[in-house]
Amino acid sequence: MVILERVDAQKTAYEYKVQATSRTSTMEKELNLAGNDGFIFCGITVAETAFGGREVVSILRRQIERK
Incomplete structure (x- = not known):
C-alpha cells in the first residue's frame, strides 16, 4: 500500500x-x-510478491494540463 500526500496551493494535476x-x-x-516521456522519480520501495519473491517498486509522476 502506498499513501501519497502533497500540499499544493496551485492544485497542479499529476x-x-x-x-x-x-x-x-x-x-x-x-x-x-x-x-x-516526462516522468520524474518520486520514491522507491521493496515489496513481497504473491509468489514469495521480492520486487523493486518505483513511483513516478509527471505534470499534466488541466482541461
Whole structure:
C-alpha cells in the first residue's frame, strides 16, 4: 500500500506511474523510458510478491494540463 500526500496551493494535476520488477536492469530501462516521456522519480520501495519473491517498486509522476 502506498499513501501519497502533497500540499499544493496551485492544485497542479499529476499523472502517476508505478513500476515493479525483480530485476534491476529491467527497472533501469523502464525508468529511462519513463523519464523520456516526462516522468520524474518520486520514491522507491521493496515489496513481497504473491509468489514469495521480492520486487523493486518505483513511483513516478509527471505534470499534466488541466482541461
